[in-house]
Amino acid sequence: MERRKAIKLIGLFGLASCVPTKLSSQVVNNTCDICKNAWESLGKFTRRRYQFRYIKPYTNLPKVFIYGDSVSIGYTEYVRASLKDKACVYRLHTNGQSSNHFIARMEAMRKKMFQPYLKGGWNFQWDAIHFNVGLHDLKYLAGKKLDKENGKQVSTLKIYEDNLHKIIKYLKANYPKAKLIFATTTPVPEGAEGRFAGDSIKYNKVALNVMKQYPEVLVNDLFTFSVPVLKEHGVKKGDVHYKAExxxxxxxxxxxxxxxxxxxxxxxxxxxxxxNAQFKAYESKKKN
Incomplete structure (x- = not known):
């Protein structure tokens, strides 16, 4: 894209913030630098990647949190854009990986960002938590490499089931006012490296049986939604990821x-x- 066109596009929509400048006086607290510095200390992504940038919290807007893998990283910015001026949308500071990592990564963020762990830190509660684990549970690894012939599956169906119970109990205990939304695991295509086509269906069946035991947890059937999307907008044959559209x-x-x-x-x-213009402008600035 030509630079002039990119600048024009940015001007039309603005470098994404959760709310306009006129609401700046309604930030939750006046210690944004403390929170921003704490956020950026969570990992390398938070310091340079657009999807992981610090988002200021505002008192008059709901606070939404997204937990997920690289597929969720791909759609995070489009959720923010769709809820612009309606909610402050945050995501996990890194790739969520498998269900084995969920609680530890949530705790790392909670203890880094929220009061009383961080003096002058966040003191709000999440209004909604949209979460998914599964795509990294069903993969096969030999060491750190994807290998479905010689590797070992990260989580058996039983481990995955047990972990989902632990995750929901953790979320309910620590974020009792949040609306919990579980997203089913997106499809694995034929020929995927380190993953077998059809395993998403098996893991989603287990997940949905777990969710039936927690009727207060809403379900976003992202698997069914994504089947035709992957066919039309998949990165390439055998890849679990998606093009921008x-x-x-x-x-x-x-x-x-x-x-x-x-x-x-x-x-x-x-x-x-x-x-994409916003991505390029932000990350180019971070490199300079």
């Missing part, structure tokens, strides 16, 4: 589920050109 469509779907859960209305999601 695929991530945009997923982001719109996720934003609808979140908005419905907390009683807000999403706006029209901008094009991938606009979001």
């Amino acid at each position: 695929g991530s945009r469509l997923q982001g719109i779907q996720v934003s609808k589920k979140i908005a419905n859960a907390i009683g807000i209305k999403p706006i029209e999601c901008p094009s991938t050109d606009i979001i």
Whole structure:
């Protein structure tokens, strides 16, 4: 994209913040630098990647949290764009990986960012938590490499089931006011490296049986939604990831589920050109 066009696109939509400048006086507290510094100390992604940048919390907007793998990283910015001026949307400071990592990574963020662990830190509660684990549970690894012939599966169905119970109990105990939304695991295509096609269906069956025991947890069937999206907008044959338009469509779907859960209305999601221009502008600035 030409630089002039990119600048024009950014001007139309603005470098994404959760709210306009006129609401700056309504930040939750006046110690944003403390929180921003703490956030950026969570890992390398938070210091340079657009999806992981620090988002200021505002008192008059709901606080939404996304936990997930690289697929969720892809759609995060489109959720933010769809809920612009409607909610402050955060995501985990890193790739969520398998269900084995969920609680530890949530705790790392909680103890880094929230009061009383951080003096002058966040003191709000999440209004909604949209979460998914599974794509990294069903993969096969030989050492650190994907290998479905010689590798070992990260989590058996039984381990995955047990972990989901632990995760939900953890979320309910620590974030009792949050609307919990579980997203089913996105599809594994034929020929995927380190993963078998059809395993998403097996793991989602287990997950949905677990969710039946917690009727208060909403379900976003992102698997069913993503089947045609992957066919049309997959990165390449055998890849579990999506091109920008695929991530945009997923982001719109996720934003609808979140908005419905907390009683807000999403706006029209901008094009991938606009979001990509924001990516480039932000990350180019970080490199300089």
